[in-house]
Amino acid sequence: MTTFEIIKKTHFVVVIIFFLIYLIKTILLLADKKDVLASFTKKVKVLEMIVSFLFLATGVYLMIQLPVIPPMLIIKITVVFLSIPLAVVGFKKGNKGLATLAFILILAAFGMGEMMKHQEAKKPEKAANADGTINGQEFYKANCATCHGADGKLKMAGAFDLSITQLSNDSISSIIQNGRNTMSKINGLTPEQAKAIAEYVGKNIKGK
Ligand code: HEC
Structure with missing residues (x-):
């Protein structure tokens, strides 16, 4: 496997973990399980930091290797960067609407990534x-x-x-x-x- 392929695989795995953490958090928030959400957030805090870092680092690496940056990728990145502040504010304030919106955006970005694989x-x-x-x-x-x-x-x-x-x-x-x-x-x-x-x-x- 080349470095590019290893980083591509890492990016994919990291994205899945990131996605699962947000899925669980969103479900807990929507189900009003505030205590469980608080303890879950605390437990995954370090993991989330590592995953977020790897997510960005591998993403930037992959992007600068691309011969041409497709418009779809620009939309995907915009959507990812929009979802981050929404998620931060949404979970901090316990705002279900914002948290759900952030989750939907992450889901959409993930879907776009999958679509782009099919040239x-x-x-x-x-x-x-x-x-x-x-x-x-x-x-x-x-x-x-x-x-x-x-x-x-x-x-x-x-x-x-x-x-x-x-x-x-x-x-x-x-x-x-x-x-x-x-x-x-x-x-x-x-x-x-x-x-x-x-x-x-x-x-x-x-x-x-
Ligand atoms: C979106 C841009 C793009 C398109 C479209 C594309 N290629 Fe490529 N191609 C590349 C890039 C970038 C590389 C270098 C890959 C690498 O670093 O290994 C490459 C490498 C190659 C190589 C390897 C050459 C060597 O000597 O190692 C071949 C052969 C090749 N392409 C053939 C094709 C053929 C045939 C098509 C059409 C069916 C095609 N490519 C379509 C971007 C493209």
């Missing part, structure tokens, strides 16, 4: 060649050129130069389907389509 492949207009075979070039243009450029050399904020890649077509196909580090996997391509793209890269971009 859907775009199907080009000319998906097939005249002879019925998959048009690798068109699939490449639709799904790869934004970061790698039509000639593979664009290197859009961190994308590798594909004209100097040493990878075999099989490895390229595997990166398309599984992603690697900051390149997320492209969902919804059939293995045949991924193979056609990889063959196009191998024949027309690699070494050119």
